[in-house]
Amino acid sequence: MKAIRIHSYGDLDALNYEEAPMPETGATDVRIRVHAAAVNPVDWKIRAGYLASMVPHQMPLTLGWDVSGVVEQIGSEVSHLAVGDAVYSRPDITRNGSYAEYVVVRASEVATKPATLTHNQAAAVPLAGLTAWQALFDHAQLKAGERVLIHAGAGGVGSFAIQFAKSAGAHVIATASAGNEALVRGLGADEFVDYRSQRFEDVLSKVDVVLDTIGGDTQERSIQLLNAGGRLFSVVGPPNADALAAVGASGGGLMVQPSSENLTAIAQLIDAGKVKVLIDSVFPLSETRAAHEKSQTGRAKGKIVLEVVPN
């Protein structure tokens, strides 16, 4: 089968579009015919070797940890899925990924694809959607009526987070650059801050929850905005515990986890018309290099998709 693999960590030149062995299905796995994959910043961070000390990988490595496709083979112990099922997943990041014609995923990490989405749209959901879901609801325990500040509202994680928070009844504030204001408000943001021309801590009232996708100075300044009892969770690096305690708040860092249960809940919101999938661009698998280049700019509006089977 065709796949995008790396043989060693490196820059864009490390990406190879090449023949790879068909992945073998273990007893608790399913093999999925990949119709679409999506690009996430973690893909090029892994490609470059930035996570080498945290995530063990063997070379050659197939990148990509978002998939939408059709079950093509099931393991001997899998009973809740069948050949022909349309599914989507964020597979275990320590295994080979989905920039390929086929990927093997644990059956427990797979959910039924949202019926109203194409495979290209569905592939854009799992990693960014699960990150937003788990940060807001599992970690920050966001409740209806609370004020939540979401950084990078036009990005992959932020575009889902705005919509999930809104559908949970929160008051949503998002940051982005001025050109993305209409987009972010269209997703449901009640308030918008252009982070380039305004310091958000100068123009916003206190908030109960912050979803930090930026880190550094943005994270530090966000802590000052938290109410007593507020929570800040970051997907890019843990916040300073002393700074949080000084304002009577709490929080931490998080790593997204595969979850078929969360994916099923997200699919229900999508199929109910409450969540849209924002696609920045679609590239054929053979042009993954251009897709990585785009993701690395940090300017994507929503998700970058790799189409494997035209849909």
Ligand SMILES: NC(=O)c1ccc[n+]([C@@H]2O[C@H](COP(=O)([O-])OP(=O)(O)OC[C@H]3O[C@@H](n4cnc5c(N)ncnc54)[C@H](OP(=O)(O)O)[C@@H]3O)[C@@H](O)[C@H]2O)c1
């Ligand atoms: N820990 C985890 O499990 C986990 C999971 C998923 C993602 N992440 C990390 O979270 C980060 C975001 O991921 P993503 O997929 O959402 O990235 P992304 O889609 O590439 O984010 C792009 C967006 O970031 C916005 N942006 C850039 N700088 C900004 C700033 N200073 N303030 C506000 N917005 C800004 C851009 O908007 P403008 O063009 O308007 O500036 C753009 O729309 C990445 O570092 C990723 O690796 C971690």
